[in-house]
Amino acid sequence: MEVASRKIKKPYLKMSTHEAIWGYVFLMPWILGMIFFVGGPIIASLVLAFCKWDLITPPQFVGMDNFIKIMSDPKFWKSLYNTFYYTIFAVPIGIVGSIIVALLMNQKWKSVRLLRTIYYLPSVTAGVASAIIWMWLFNPDFGLINYFLGKLGIKGPLWLASEEWSKPALIIMSLWGVGGNMIIYLAGLQGIPRQLYEAAEIDGANIFQKFWNITLPMLSPVIFFNLIMSIVWSFQIFTQVYVMTQGQGGPADSTLVLVLYIYQKAFKFHQMGYASALAWILFIIILIATMLQFKFSKWVYYEGELKK
Amino acid sequence: MDYTSKNAGFWASKKRQERIISLILFIIAWAGACIFVVPLVWMITTSLKTPTEIFTIPPKWIPISHIKLDYETKLIAKASGRVIISKGEEGSKIIDIIKDGKVASSVVVPAVGTLLVKDKQLIKSGDVAAELPETGIVKIINNADGTTILRIVSKADLTIQEYNLPKGIRLKVKEGQKVKVGQHLATILPQWRNYLEAWAPKALNETFNTYLLNTIIITVSAIIGVVLSSTFVAYGFARFRFPLRDPLFLLMISTMMIPVQVTMIPTFILFKYLGWIDTFAPLIVPTFFGGGAFNIFLIRQFFMTIPYELDDAAKIDGCNYFQILYIILLPLVKPALITVAIFGFVYNWNDFLNPLIYLNSSSKYTLALGLQTFTTMYGSYYHLMMAASTIVLLPVLIVFFVGQRYFIEGVATSGLKG
Incomplete structure (x- = not known):
């Protein structure tokens, strides 16, 4: 009987309480984590955003004070500008770049496995070490980048030492x-059925038509997911900037990104309320960006079977 | 077969068209791959150089330098005019060439040189003003710190040329040997000692022993936490039916979009009240509470592919839920667990923000923090910074090469289709 009842989806009301209890038991680590490390802190952070607190004296409710101050804080606007600047360029370039590389890596060459390894490698080395490597590459006088630019007859800029x-x-x-x-x-490309391409070939489609009319629409849900996550991540850029500018965001605040500013306010100046208000602004920006993307997601093509 | 291309031109042959496009793409792919690998190659190359080898234009790709006896044997006048000879330092002579009452050019002739002009003589631009011997005798002076001075002297024991050589060289000449201009004197070998110097930096209180040990403790504990708790939670989501399961699952997925900065400050305060600041606990304990939305999602996707009949058969045999998980399901989702463990390793090994917030004393630092501190002290010692970076990256690179199929398959099988 047990076996049979498994296959037929039971309505919620008839669900066995025994099973439900065990389900919650296994979910318990996540539920507790959700309460103590996600939900609780989010609410606490919202409360803190309306307080003044230096961790030494007791927190003080100050109403909208933090937000009012933030609105006239030039460093906040500068960090917001820097974060947007970074996101607006890094996300689209990154998405186009990774699609191009994925298309190349989807070819049937013998060396394609080695190529995938090479292209994937830098994403596991992300962190302090790779920031240091790039500081060296960007060295204005002896860095490789300016050396190669020089070979092309271009005088390389000062890079990390230049505001621009x-x-x-x-x-x-x-x-x-x-x-x-x-x-x-x-992974998305490999999930596209071959028959679609074969059908298009019979119709005489060339490589570009196939890409535009099959690959891109079929890939669009992956692109959509990736776009959302890339924006979320790029708003959170921190480690590279911290390492490359020794935590300053220089020169002249030109790399002071929002998260670095939050970090400075919270952990250098111990303005916990102000920093929480900044963090909430970041959160709301990310939420709005995500919602806008859902609103304008008509370009995403969902194949019938993918819709549940 | 071939008549199509003859009749309809080169591009009409679909096969040939595709083959040419494929070749072009192949070249582009490899060119890009070369660019991608350059930063890591450059890191290793730089880490093996001497300080002087770093700052050379054009850059040296192989960290080996050949020292050759190299100097001008003929000192040539760069202007025409009248010669005035005066005495310089250490027995050298200075030839000034005077033109229109001004010094137009000046040549310093070391004590070992022979003057070919006399005082007040007229000289033309391009004439040889003095000569240095073309051969010399090798003198090797070993300094107490392990470095070497290689001095080439004339028969009269005057110095022709001197080289200050670092440690880690291979001499190609012997003491007292006669050498000619252009002769190979010594080879500067890859400076492996840079790694020793970076491992125990003189300017820092701690060595990389400490950082490595701390990082291993944190990473291993975090991996255990992530694998254990995300397996449990994924099992709950995949194999049980209970009220609010699907909304909770959706909630879990959407937490991926919450920036850590929102929870960072209250979490810090919580750990401060628990007295956990400057301990590893804030970096380890949270991993036991869920293990991250992405990891739960990944393992759940694996669980979903296993038929329920297996669970039911085990249940009939008297297994409880834990036994079903351990005996039946876990062996089948092993690839997913390895993927989660590897991602956990890379994430925790590279993590910078959390250790930066929670660890204050340098004896508690992780590799990432230690490396960052290192750069603040050794800002222009690129050879040492690159050696230290290589030390930090090496374990990640090894894990990557050993487990690379798990990286790639892990993402592919999680089916991130939304």
């Missing part, structure tokens, strides 16, 4: 990590 070029440097560096997304697109 420090953000482009971060964007270029982010491209090194396209391998992580490449793997996701590759």
